[in-house]
Amino acid sequence: xxxxxxxxxxxxxxxxxxxxxxxxxxxxxxxxxxxxxxxxxxxxxxxxxxxxxxxxxxxxxxxxxxxxxxxxxxxxxxxxxxxxxxxxxxxxxxxxxxxxxxxxxxxxxxxxxxxxxxxxxxxxxxxxxxxxxxxxxxxxxxxxxxxxxxxxxxxxxxxxxxxxxxxxxxxxxxxxxxxxxxxxxxxxxxxxxxxxxxxxxxxxxxxxxxxxxxx
Numbered sequence: 001x002x003x004x005x006x007x008x009x010x011x012x013x014x015x016x017x018x019x020x021x022x023x024x025x026x027x028x029x030x031x032x033x034x035x036x037x038x039x040x041x042x043x044x045x046x047x048x049x050x051x052x053x054x055x056x057x058x059x060x061x062x063x064x065x066x067x068x069x070x071x072x073x074x075x076x077x078x079x080x081x082x083x084x085x086x087x088x089x090x091x092x093x094x095x096x097x098x099x100x101x102x103x104x105x106x107x108x109x110x111x112x113x114x115x116x117x118x119x120x121x122x123x124x125x126x127x128x129x130x131x132x133x134x135x136x137x138x139x140x141x142x143x144x145x146x147x148x149x150x151x152x153x154x155x156x157x158x159x160x161x162x163x164x165x166x167x168x169x170x171x172x173x174x175x176x177x178x179x180x181x182x183x184x185x186x187x188x189x190x191x192x193x194x195x196x197x198x199x200x201x202x203x204x205x206x207x208x209x210x211x212x213x214x215x
Contacts, residue, residue, distance in 0.1 A: 004186055005173035008124065011190045015197030020133060022204035027213055029137065031144045037211040038141060039086040044203055045156065046079045047097040051105035052126060055112035055119075065116040065123070067175050072161030073127045085152035100206040104199040111192070117181050121192035125200070128172060130157065131165050 002010070019025075027033050028041065053076050060069040083091040097105065111118035138150070138157035147153035162168045181189065 003173075003177045004179060005176040007186070008121075008176060008190055008193055012125070012193045012197055015194050015201065016129075019197050019201045019204060022201060022208065024204045024208035024211065027208075027211070029140045031140070032213055033211055035086070035145045037207070038145065039083075040210065041207055042079065042082055042086060042156065043095045044098060044101040044207065046076070046083060046095060047101050047105045048108060048126070048203075049075045049079055051108040051112070052122060055109070059112060059116060059119060062116045064180050065119055067178075068120055068123050068172075072159065075127075075130065075156055078155040078158065081155050082153055098203065098206045098210070100199070100202040104203055107195070107199060117179070117185055117189050118192045120176075120179065121189050122196045124172075124176065125193055125196040128169060131159060131162070131169060 024033075024037075024041075028037060053074055056069050056074070059065040083095070087094060108119070108122045111122060134157045138154045141147055141154050141157075142149055145153070150158045159165065179186070179189075
């Protein structure tokens with residue numbers, strides 16, 4: 001019988017690939033879009049992480065989510081430094097969430113407030129994705145737009161508190177395997193995980209509409 005971390009990874013594989021291969025992401029990573037598209041994407045991430053981390057301290061004492069709340073994962077401060085670099089010191093007055101981003105952030109907030117196990121699904125899809133595929137984005141961004149290596153503009157992708165990402169991810173998967181949830185609840189978490197990927201893909205689609213490549 002497969003471990004829960006394997007089940008969750010396998011079940012969401014299709015959505016994962018769809019998110020990673022969206023035309024917006026492909027164009028961004030292919031260097032076909034300007035730094036403005038990258039900045040707009042970073043703005044959208046800020047709204048999602050604001051929802052993810054706003055309730056985190058409260059969830060630290062929850063028996064289901066508690067073990068997953070690890071401050072070295074927090075990304076909001078790094079995102080704010082990146083946005084200051086990308087948009088200037090008054091960035092807060094200019095950021096706006098796309099409707100798809102608002103829907104995503106609202107769902108994360110809803111889970112944080114009402115369904116801790118569902119929150120874990122969002123926690124997993126975001127942070128483990130950032131630790132893995134995020135490094136490819138950082139590398140591309142540095143090369144394409146000339147950001148300092150691991151500096152302002154790409155700090156979101158730099159986990160300074162995690163010396164060994166591979167070991168950290170292993171530990172995280174062990175937490176998933178030991179999650180305090182019965183089989184039915186685990187199935188619901190898997191479904192929420194798929195939903196998280198779908199919400200993320202919808203944001204990519206909206207960004208793709210906003211930054212179409214001229215034919």
